[in-house]
Amino acid sequence: MGDDVEETTLSEENGTMIQQRRSGQDTLLDARGLTKRFGDILANDKVDLVINKGEIHALLGENGAGKSTLVKMFYGSLEPDGGEINWQGNNVDIGNPAAARELGIGMVFQHFSLFEALTVVENIALALPNPGNMTALAERIQAVSREYGLPLNPGDIVADLPVGIRQRIEIVRCLLQEPQLIIMDEPTSVLTPQEADQLFLTLQRLAEEGCAVLYISHRLEEVKRICHHATILRHGQVVRECDPTKETPASLASMMVGADVASVSAAEQKPDIGETRLGLHNLSARAATPFATALNGISLDLRAGEVVAIAGVAGNGQGELFDAISGEMPVAPEMIKLDGTPCGTKSITWRRKREAAFVPEERLGHGAVPGLKLSQNIVLTRHATGDRLVGAGFVSTTQAGLLEKRIKQAFDVRMSHDDPEARSLSGGNLQKFVVGRELDRNPGVLIVNQPTWGVDAGAAALIRQALIDLARSGSAVLVISQDLDEIFEIADRIAVISRGYLSAAEPASDMTRERVGLLMAGEAENQGEMADAH
């Protein structure tokens, strides 16, 4: 294990970690001075990284810190501009992913690349250089998947499988090539807590067998739990190395950000609950496409002054629920009420005029038009809400520019020059902008889907605090999120969505992660069905 080799030491004088050369005979990968430049931006600046055999090595950093760039160089899909990579003591030039796989480096991607219409074994065969006989391959798949506690049925069609199983396919595909180093990019972001636990067991098993794992995650709790060593990147440079088991999530976060992350305060102040602003009454909708989820009798009262969070694994109807509430997907009038007025068929503009505001999951292409400037993207959602953006049919560029500056300042949206096109912003900055655009209106009802998805710790804290502050000022806030840490941080009440069913919203103080996990895994469905029957 990595811990047995020369360790990083704590220098008592200044309290910072100083890395000694961790490389030794157990060293698998030793990268020295890796540099990668994109135009003016130095994505990786002389990065040193040592991965030992049997080590679960966390790679931490905010969005844009250079994590993806670094692993892409290990996986051969990017070419370093400087520095060298040593693999088991030999200097190597990893020309492409096939070369990486030959060396024994495998990668499991955050976004799966599976063909939904094909079976498990067919998908795996497509990715292997010499798949050989399909029956033999199916047997190998079963053997490997059993061995590592990742049960898979090779004959299943991928479209029928939940996300957790799909990830298993990716992992098994990777394992079949007997890698010595597996790179995992945010593997748990799509898993239920129980599925994640299962994954951790597999990783520990792999590590015991001597396989190394390079683990990228934003979830610091789990990094602390399973990783042996952590390297922290900031602005393309290695700023710290540490043993995450000896750190707290908060200390890890502040290392990533380079400053203390403001902790979000929700619990101290008791919510002052008012009238029901948004009512969902037996909201049902058929699935519009084979890959969409039907909504089944969803009921919920969202009251002024509170934050209600809807937890759930991706693809369980969150998008459809959001579209129904926003008005992009019309439903029967009585199913949705704003301040008591039935509005299931009303347009999104009608709802916005009645103080509702919406932030969709997808920032680019749904929440914002990529090729339009930020100021014009403000017009997108606020042209009818009395912000003097439109007069006599004409759009006021001046007013849009003023709002853009105000939002930029209030939410610390960083940009290379004034009023850029939305597409040029980093994910975190664009998220701050699309959330800020709605919060700037001081809406009475805010619906936000995945408020901090792919957003770094600093920006996430800012957004969460803003949501809480909005609720405390008397607005009703509905947050749809996959991130349990976030949900427990900000929610007053929690409901869980599973296969289009919604569990009853219960006070956050009565909820535990285990209970949420069970609801996510289908318990919500049963509860929803029972409610349906009444």
Added chain:
Amino acid sequence: MRIELVKRKERSQFMALFSPLIAVGMTVLAAGIIFAVTGHNPLEALYKFFIEPLTQQWSLEATINKATPLILIGCGLAVCYLSNNWNIGAEGQFVVGALFGSILPVLFPSFENVATLPLMLIFGAVGGALWALIPAVLKTRFNTNEILTSLMLVYVASLILDYLVRGPWRDPDGYNFPESRIFSDAATLPDVFGGLMSLSTPITILIAVILAVVLAKTLKGFEIRVMGESPRAGGFAGFSAKGLTLFSFALAGGLAGLAGTMEVSGGLNQLLPVISPGYGFTAIIVAFLGRLNPIAIIVAGFVLALSYIGGEGVQSAMGVSNKIASVIQGLLLFFVLACDTLILYRVRMVSRRVSAAEVSHV
């Protein structure tokens, strides 16, 4: 060694305006090379092709008259294409507009007063719009492909025109020639600026300017641009995709129909079995050459009209095949699209072999 196109993070505003000029410059250069290779004096040929038509009264008139319908149709099509509605049937909308506009002078020749001409223009616009709404309604109701339906309706419109001119609308005093009666003075668009152009040209320029303002400054223009680039975001903004499909088709058809009426009223002065040398199709090139911007479309309309007249010029004066006009139009479109590509993407040389699948995978 491999060449890759990498998407630029932002587009250069300056280059967006400048690129059509580069394209025209490169077209002139390429045309010169073609003239030289085919054994003609390139400078003389270029002069005769691009400059001479502008120096003589008759050829200037001809250029303006050809440019006018191209511009008017191109402006309407630009609205369609900006909003992702692929109206290919402007030629048919032009013809049906001409038919509607001809109802008064052909069927009610005695209806002659100040209202005649305005009514004809309104009829023409309404006719073109109704014809264009057929593919639009089919698209919004039944999700048909508007490229096919709008294109097929072109041939239906042409055949209706052919039937009417040879049958019920034939001139009773016309010795059985397949043509309608000649329009009366009250039904004829007057010439302006000393006969240099028909009234249709100033009307067209005015409409182009109004459209340019609408597209650049109003919420409707914003809606059109948003729906074209990102329909999902447009829906989030509260804009209706179906509504915009109907609107843009009706507008493009209305303008094409207006162009059709002005062509028969101001130029031909009667209906003939064929009233358009393919204006509706050439206008597609005009719209893209003008980068879907009405002001630039005015210029593009003139450039394409010029290439027709210039092609005839070099043919008669130097014996160059008049197919050269099509070649130069094609070159122009090619260079404009190439310049556009370089605004959106930059070229990167890749010295190492990485399969594209792997790159996209990451």
